[in-house]
Amino acid sequence: MSIRRGSLLAVIGPNGAGKSTLLKIMAGLIAPRAGTVEILGGPPGRYARRVAYVPQAELVDWAFPVTVAEVVMMGRYTAIGIGRRPGPHDHDLVDRALATVGMSDARDRQIGALSGGQRRRVFLARALAAEPELYLLDEPVTGVDATTQEDLMDVLEAEARAGKTVIATTHDLACAAHRFQQALLINRRVVAIGPAKDLVLDQRLLAETYGGHVLILPDLTGGTLVIDDAHHHDQAPGHEPHYHEEAPR
């Protein structure tokens, strides 16, 4: 399969399907066990400065003593270079990224003091500040409220329209159908790739992807209502529960 530049692609599949692994391979963090991957015309990792990767929220140490603005500035670090300090251009990009995701007012807060939705906004801002050609986002809208989800998707849509490629994993089939152009269904192998609306509403493909874990209800308006319960399975104890947008503690 190949993904065109400017795509807005949702990677969909049950837990353990390899969504995060696929993203990590594309980011050059782990080597594929078989097959070859080419990113921006080279092996993964070669053009790392043109790629922004955002890990899952659970993998981040939220107690870490960094502020929102510092986290976003990290997106600039490789461009700034070793032994050099951020310049006016870098500060400018950080300010703009924070404004884009609506977090300008929170710039001096410690990241642990943010709500789940705000944390996702900050990490998307970090990716924006890197000015990448390719976004690799691991569950950027999981567990956030509807407003945050819409805001973040607006930002991603704008990036895709500007010719950037966005690849995001998601558990949210409704979001994938409504907000993504394309979808990639995987379950340890590629089940299907194509227009998001067509794939997500295709009961046979979904059954194949989820192995019967998706509840598909006929909708009164004639469409199909899909209720995805996949992310409620094998939630290991100790895992951070899903976020809910809430007032910062």
Place this chain on the structure above:
Amino acid sequence: MIDLVVGPLSYGFMQRGLLAALIVGIVCAVMGAFVVLKGLAFIGDAVSHAAFPGLVVAYLIGIPLYIGGAVAAVLTALAIGVVSRRGSLRFDTAVGVLFAGTFAFGILLFSTIRGFVADLFGYLLGNVLGIGLGDLIQVAVLGAVVLIVVLVLRKELLFATFDPAGAAASGLPVTRLEYLLLALLGVTIVVSIQAVGIILVVAMLVTPAATAQLVVIRFDRLVALAVAIAVVSTILGLYLSFYLNVASGASIVLIETLAFGAALVFSPRSGALSGRRRSGVIAPTG
């Protein structure tokens, strides 16, 4: 009053000791920020104990003890890095095995030495007031090397510590940075052993940074505050040691520990009296 402060400095051993302890305190505080944030405290303890067989071997074959200790400490730090990448055992289990094993090897070798060996006891418990000029120069040079490397790679080490996956994906050589950090930790520990001894090195590394983490929310300020705590504790500790004739390393560590206790109670950010305790903000991670 002035005499109480200046008086001790008329002794050469006190001048050298204070200078050495300050360098050690500062280097430990800076490295300690990474140790605390990366959860390397146990590794620091392991590496300092693993330096022991290196010191004994160096003594037995008649090379400078520092070199033996440094080789053993850095090798152990890097070995821990390798073990942590394999991952068939729990990481702290592997470190525990390595740490006890190397220290046992040191004790075994030590027990073959006939008679009392003051030098080696000095390394177990530290005696910064007994430091010679040559050792002081070594401490200064190695300490400067560690500080310069950390200063130059500050951004990259911070990013790799905070979000290794994001840092690696953005093109930073995270694996090499982690090994570098472990090697720097090894050097720091060997430099510090002279001041506070193998057993207390981990306190010099962890306590100032841990105290600072209770108070501030920015990395730069955490490092600055940790250094300040280390400097004040070192000065107070050495004077305490001078006037009360008690062990210098232990005095420094105890004062740092008191500072930690004070922060635990009084910190406006997370102290027991702050009134708005945020669970999780100071929880240890990974």
